[in-house]
Amino acid sequence: MTSRKELLERLAIGDRIIRETPVIQLQDDHICLHAKLEFLNGIGSIKDRPAFWILKRGIERGDIVPDTTIIESSSGNFACALAAFCRLLKLNFIPVLDPVVPPTYEAYLRANCKHVVKVDECDETGGYLKTRLRMVRSLMSDIPGSYWTNQYENPDGMDAHYNLTGAEILRALPHVEYVFLGVSSAGTVSGVSRVLKEHNPDVQIIAVDAEGSVIFGQKPKKRYISGIGSSITPPLLKHAMIDDVVIVPESDTLTACYELLTRHNLFVGGSTGTVYSAIQSYFRGKRFKRPPTVLFLCSDRGAAYLHNVYNPEWVASHLMIAAPTPVAS
Ligand SMILES: Cc1ncc(COP(=O)(O)O)c(C=O)c1O
Structure with a gap:
């Protein structure tokens, strides 16, 4: 069996494995939009x-x-x-x-x-x-x-985002004005919101959830796309400092995933589409003297969602909408 000394040595390897993920700017006509590529973490997600x-x-x-x-x-x-x-x-x-x-x-x-x-x-x-x-x-x-490990309640999960994700956002984009975050266990939104608000109390934290999730008091409804939403209110949510909430139907998540792929060349998981859709609807019709600086996280890659989000037959049968069609040759 491993000794405690070996366990601590292996932990030190883990400390070196966790790396800073890049923040990139995306083309947008109205806002100064940035994405932090959490799918570049070693195992492939923000988790x-x-x-x-x-x-x-x-x-x-x-x-x-x-x-x-x-x-x-x-x-x-x-x-x-x-x-x-x-x-x-x-x-x-x-x-x-x-x-x-x-x-x-x-x-x-x-x-x-x-x-x-x-x-x-x-x-x-x-x-x-x-x-x-x-x-x-x-x-x-x-x-x-x-x-x-109890990800819905464990304050260490929130501290991970305070010390790692949030601190990295501050280093990459210290003047960010709006941060859009998908919620499930609420670890991300609580840790990131706390560190960003300590730095700048005016930063706007917009929580994003899927229609049918009960986190923000909506009626429960069957959901198909994993990653975002919950059928309980996560205890960690009480630590979050949220300015606004946007609820997104799963059909809009899908359209947004296709837009991220075709317009920005980002092949991302469903929850990232949910958040991107929330950003589009939140700023639609709003006018600013200068484009605000906005950030969202690309929490995971699209490959795990080829059976649903990126499968036109699944989309038609489960969400009752037509999936965007491929470009004809
Ligand atoms: C892909 C993806 N996006 C977003 C989230 C939400 O993050 P959190 O659990 O910190 O609220 C999760 C959580 O599982 C996730 O897997």
Whole structure:
């Protein structure tokens, strides 16, 4: 078994693996629009940061020791990042998934974790989160010495975005005026909003959620695109400093994903389309003396969404709209 000394040495490797992601400027007629490319994190999403930070803090405090089993409920990205860092740290990890998990993520997790648990029963909101959380609690009581990273409640997840994502935004774009952030566990919006508001209380933090998610008090409705939204109000949300909220229907998410691909050459996951759509609707019809500086995060890549967002047949049958057609030769 790994010794504590080896665990700390491996943690130091993790510290070097987490790198600054680039901020690029996109063409836009009305605003000075920037995207931070979180899909360039090593495992491919914004979730690399909280996954590493939660494990790091747990190890430093002694809550996670070499024979701890890590358990987490995740719709994909967070589990993938945890699987990679747990492998690096030689910790056992059991992800709890549901049927909305993109097939590529499930294949990756099955290849990297000895045990994968998948629930199949919807909760009363039509989502799976509550069922997954019940499964986590049951595993915790069955496995002695297990540790639930608990991304919806763990302040270390928020601190990851305060210390890493938020600090990087300040270095890259210290005069940013609007930051649009998708919400699921609320770790990103709470950590980033706190550090940016400390630097400039006037910066506008716009939270973005999917129609059918209950985070901001909407009625629950079946959702198909993973990554953004939740069927509970995440406890971390109380730490967030939010100026405005934009709710986006899944059909608009889709149109926005295609626009990001065809206009900006960015092949991104559904949640990034949701946020991009929110930016377009938020500034539509608004007039400014000079274009405001706006930032959003490209949280993950589009490859995991080829079966739904980028599949015209799926789009037609699930969202009842026609997907944008390819260019004819
Ligand atoms: C692709 C993607 N975008 C956005 C989010 C939202 O981030 P947070 O959980 O920090 O609220 C997530 C969370 O899983 C995600 O996977």
